[in-house]
Amino acid sequence: MENLLSVLKIGGSTLENLQPAFFNSLRNKIRNGEKIVIVHGGGPEINKKLQEKGLPVQMEDGIRITSPDTLSCVKEALKDIANTKLVKRLNKEGIQAAGLCGSDNTLIQCEFLDEEKYGCVGKVKKVNTELLEKILESGKVPVIASLGVTENGDEVNINADTAAGETAAALSAVSVCFVTDISGIQVEGQKADRLTVTQLKQCINDGHIYGGMIPKVEAAMKCLNLNIDEVLITDQTLSGTCCYKEVLAI
Numbered sequence: 061m062e063n064l065l066s067v068l069k070i071g072g073s074t075l076e077n078l079q080p081a082f083f084n085s086l087r088n089k090i091r092n093g094e095k096i097v098i099v100h101g102g103g104p105e106i107n108k109k110l111q112e113k114g115l116p117v118q119m120e121d122g123i124r125i126t127s128p129d130t131l132s133c134v135k136e137a138l139k140d141i142a143n144t145k146l147v148k149r150l151n152k153e154g155i156q157a158a159g160l161c162g163s164d165n166t167l168i169q170c171e172f173l174d175e176e177k178y179g180c181v182g183k184v185k186k187v188n189t190e191l192l193e194k195i196l197e198s199g200k201v202p203v204i205a206s207l208g209v210t211e212n213g214d215e216v217n218i219n220a221d222t223a224a225g226e227t228a229a230a231l232s233a234v235s236v237c238f239v240t241d242i243s244g245i246q247v248e249g250q251k252a253d254r255l256t257v258t259q260l261k262q263c264i265n266d267g268h269i270y271g272g273m274i275p276k277v278e279a280a281m282k283c284l285n286l287n288i289d290e291v292l293i294t295d296q297t298l299s300g301t302c303c304y305k306e307v308l309a310i
């Protein structure tokens with residue numbers, strides 16, 4: 061049977077503002093036999109928690125520098141708040157969802173990305189696809205908070221775009237879609253409908269793509285290199301920028 065499995069990443073920028081039409085699209089996809097795994101972020105919620113506790117917000121190319129105190133805020137914001145709210149909303153919208161945290165049940169196994177530079181931030185080594193497949197088989201949508209765990213049992217923070225890309229790669233998804241607060245990738249003030257990997261690299265190099273868009277595009281390029289056909293960076297209309305691998309003329 062054809063593997064109609066998609067990974068959908070929902071950014072923290074968008075979680076608080078999810079529209080009925082978006083859930084309608086999701087319901088239609090599921091009705092048409094598509095299996096969906098959701099990975100979500102929660103950057104603004106984390107920043108709010110840090111502010112409440114008087115801790116600094118430190119980002120480097122879209123990756124949070126994560127001290128142990130910061131990690132406690134990340135856990136509260138992603139696991140206890142964002143994941144719980146999203147699962148409730150999906151269920152209310154008639155989509156059966158199962159809330160998961162990447163650091164539980166060794167769902168997302170990591171090593172430290174660069175402990176000296178980023179602190180408690182994970183680089184994904186393996187995703188426990190068996191657990192996700194069991195949940196999918198039961199007809200539910202797994203909804204994953206982007207944390208991970210190291211071999212020694214240390215919890216780590218993972219950028220949610222990276223976690224989504226790695227999850228899509230591990231599940232051999234046919235498509236991955238990054239849902240964010242902007243209509244697509246902007247180049248010189250205009251939304252690009254389609255961009256090749258070469259153009260994406262160029263846009264990062266010349267500064268057209270910066271901040272939180274960098275991990276999305278890097279995850280997108282990794283997925284394309286692993287032959288995931290469809291990578292979309294979009295707002296809730298799901299009609300944003302399609303990223304693709306140029307086909308070499310023979």
Ligand SMILES: Nc1ncnc2c1ncn2[C@@H]1O[C@H](COP(=O)(O)OP(=O)(O)O)[C@@H](O)[C@H]1O
Nearest residue numbers: 071072073240241242245246268269270272273
């Ligand atoms: N070229 C670009 N096109 C569109 N957005 C960009 C670009 N470069 C940087 N960005 C920024 O990336 C943001 C989306 O990333 P982020 O705030 O991390 O969202 P999310 O929480 O959805 O992951 C946009 O709102 C925009 O400010």
Ligand SMILES: CC(=O)N[C@@H](CCC(=O)OP(=O)(O)O)C(=O)O
Nearest residue numbers: 072101102103123124218219220
């Ligand atoms: C290591 C790292 O950067 N982790 C991210 C996890 C949340 C996230 O990615 O949220 P968005 O999708 O809203 O950006 C962070 O701490 O912000």
